[in-house]
Amino acid sequence: MSTRPFNFSAGPAALPEEVLQQAAAEMLDWQGSGMSVMEMSHRGAEFISIAEAAEADLRELLQVPPEFHILFMQGGGLAENAIVPMNLAGRSGKVDVVVTGSWSKKSAAEARRYADVQLAADSAPYLSLPDPAGWQLRADADYVHLCSNETIDGVEFQQLPELRQLGSRAPLVVDLSSHVLSRPVDWSRIGLAFGGAQKNIGPAGLTLVFVREDLLNQAQAICPTAFNYKTVAEARSMYNTPPTYGIYIAGLVFQWLKRFGYAGKTGLAAIEQRNIDKASLLYAALDQSKLFENRVAAPARSRMNVPFYLRGAYDTPQLNKAFLDGAREHRLLQLKGHKSVGGMRASIYNAMPLEGVQALVAYLKDFEASHG
Template identity: 80%
Template sequence: MKKARPFNFSAGPAALPEEVLQQAAAEMLDWQGSGMSVMEMSHRGREFISIYEAAEADLRELLAVPREFRILFMQGGGLAENAIVPLNLSGLKPGGKVDVVVSGSWSKKSAAEARRYADVSIAADGAASQYRSLPGNWQLRRDAAYVHICSNETIDGVEFHELPDLKALGSDAPLVVDCSSQQLSRTIDWSRVGLAFGGAQKNIGPAGLTLVFVREELLGHALPICPSAFDYKTVAEAQSMYNTPPTYGIYIAGLVFQWLKRFSYAGKTGVAAIEQRNIDKAKLLYAALDGSALYENRVAADCRSRMNIPFYLREERLNEAFLAGAKERSLLQLKGHKSVGGMRASIYNAMPLEGVQALVDYLKDFEASHG
């Protein structure tokens, strides 16, 4: 009998759908009779171009990306985009002003990186709540080139469940969204977005691939110091082939897109189906934590992440025993980020409901034996 794979709760690089891994393994030496692995293909050859075109079309369909957005397949991850975005967009208005909403560890890094290239103002900061709730009372500058948010903070477990309407807040600046750990987990209101970006290693594929969704009207404003390979206009005009893209990452992402198009749950398909399952997974785990005397989640209920759920044992001395027991139950990578401690369960798209149920069962068993 085939041994079941462990449930991997890594925050990223994260678990991939098993059938995607199986297909990639089957095609490793010979992709569809080409005699080549995808890793060996020229990025300009007809075989890889067909992979790229299918991946882009499937992604646009899954997320209902409007035609006025260009989809770019880039490198460097979300962290590099913290520099690439201001290099491209801070020149949209004179003065190079950028407003950043700091809702946790990643948007704090975004602000620090953008300061290398722009006049950055912290429009709101959740530090007073220790990043356990979304910051309020935004102070937006009317002449800001753009406003930056991180829609899901993987370390702190805080998520925007609705993108802000900047026009309602008195700003005509485009909204830039770091959606690295949220993309493809739910639908997106594109009417509120100027640019969205994210590393693929959460819900989409292996580390090394970065996706950028950018309105065409925002292209062509890069600062003179922007490297040509990072100029969105240059990348868009070359259809992401200006330099050699992360070809194997694009291939795996394409397989994930195909898997998601086939995915069904609760009478729904595609992104609507995966969003519903993500809601159900998060409700199941939060209910177990909230009903416990041993564990606690410290994030405000109205902005709890569906993707990354940090939690703490009220008796810290039990941490190592908890992790050891989890590993024995084939529940992997539950240790929290070193900057905040505790535990963290990342339950991205590839994590099945059964995996969350297995974690909930372990939480209850561990509490019963250590309470």
Template identity: 70%
Template sequence: MTRVFNFSAGPAALPEEVLSQAAAEMLDWHGSGMSVMEMSHRGKEFTSIIEQALADVRELMQVPAGYQVLFMQGGGLGENAIVPLNLLGRNNKVDIVETGSWSAKSRAEAARYGDLHLAASGLRAEAKQGKYTSIPAVADWRVRSDAAYLHICGNETIDGVEFFDFPDMAALGAPDVPLVVDVSSHILSRPLDVSKCGLLFGGAQKNIGPAGLTLVIVRDDLLDQAHALCPSAFNYKLVAANGSMYNTPPTYSIYIAGLVFQWLKRQGGVAAMAERNAAKASLLYDALDQSELYITHVEHACRSRMNVPFFLRDESLNEAFLAGAKARGLLQLKGHKSVGGMRASLYNAMPLAGVQALVDYLKEFEKSHG
């Protein structure tokens, strides 16, 4: 068997060490005689797994006191409905900054539950490619001071736009408005300042583990804001009070996530991963910038380190490019159907060797087709 370099945006590559450990423990976890898939979620074996995973998240992300760490279900898209159901019980005003396809989806979902206000938008409606290429200047945001929360997407997986700092709500004239951040595609890739946020959430299938698990970090004072119609299994207060086991959690996904957290700690933690990810992204962006065949649209200051969309100037070469990449073991490079082109996702589990192999292929393809 030959492992490929998997540039998928999610479900994404996992560290080989983690996969090997999971394979070794598949039939018998730590002498229990059971697979983790077979365990009772309330038994001592799984209790030890989830407690360690929760502790590791707190350590890796430096979660301050006064915040709950929750393991949820429903993925990132599901959480876009769960968040407003948990925060709009007393005040139904939602403000959103739209910087890409995912925050646009968040906007549409929140509008079903509350009074939605677009605080800022980076949409370039006239663009054929790269409709979202920048983050609107914070000075131009118009945030309502009495909103229940302000939502941003920390990293736009489809469009490749990333926030490298979270806004100061006081500077926006809304010091009492909690900041909600979708961190699905850059969580654990670099340090994130949890203390600036009221709530962070992310689907696991990019930097944490397999699909089926969602991580939520929520400030204690936001636990009692749920709408009366919020399902009990998705009510943050109930989930927190029951240690993320109010209902049967996605046990195997939590187990794999826990192995990833331990792997991250062995690599030196989030700060060490940030250095690696910066190096990988720089290597790829430098190659694209020096090319006459490939083009990127995202402004340099907000180029994502996790998801790098790019286009061939001659789009008739797209299929040939993808076929050549596949032949070299470089997979899942086709861009999202909504934007086209190509996209390379450089999550934590992608080694530098994989990015170097892609850069070598980019140069080879341009030499033969430029």
């Protein structure tokens, strides 16, 4: 049993302890090479082997079809909000965006710098998800964008829409930053997906892009060469120096996930089941509480990011502070909600063990008994 505190940070987030231990053991000398991974040439045989193994393991875990390229890039999800339209909005210049929270709202605002953006739907105040049957989609849009898990608002698509059934032939672009590798992905419904690594995969600095082959020739003329998906794909993510140490840590996480076992399952199926169990435990405690609440409609609740608040008259700055101070004393870290929405938030990504959620639930009940 680990003696480390439970870290509920929304990102950069907790990593599996055994991954950190392996990285520490290999810090000065990676597998007899005489070098730290941070010292290796990205074009040398040692690092190429690391990158190739990481890509192969990721493709296996997520069952990524061969027509998709996996790119290791930089800039995070925010940069992809610009890089995606520069790469995909080179035909009609039209982009439809489904706004379901803070991050897709940012995506729409950034894309407007490079494309004609229409809000296909806006579900403000972001406590539920808009019915796809009511989305306003243009026949000539270059792509449709959505964020499949909103980190701040705590809403998640449990199933991706089938755009052809909605009358759109545009590819679906998905920002899956905060729940990638927490559940399977239906690639048949996606043209491009991207995500920052710092939630479920590794340290900040690495960005993953999954792009279908037929979408590599739609870039705008203004797209920088280093951000052009076609260039990056042809160079196997080595056109410029990639975030080498981030790729290495991600590779260790992929190996950990392939070994992971839970409830008689292994790999992605096992981690998904544990994520379901963790989320169910926490939401049940909040729903049964007279002091705390989660405000998201049950069908839209995120398995990864659980915002919660003190109810009614209890929701005071003093009591919020008392809760967070007590949480730190109980070695429950990073539970303060995002500054834009306040309250509290528990991010329970893959690396968070069930024991961490059990400890949080126990603290919620103790706090309510003392202050309710």
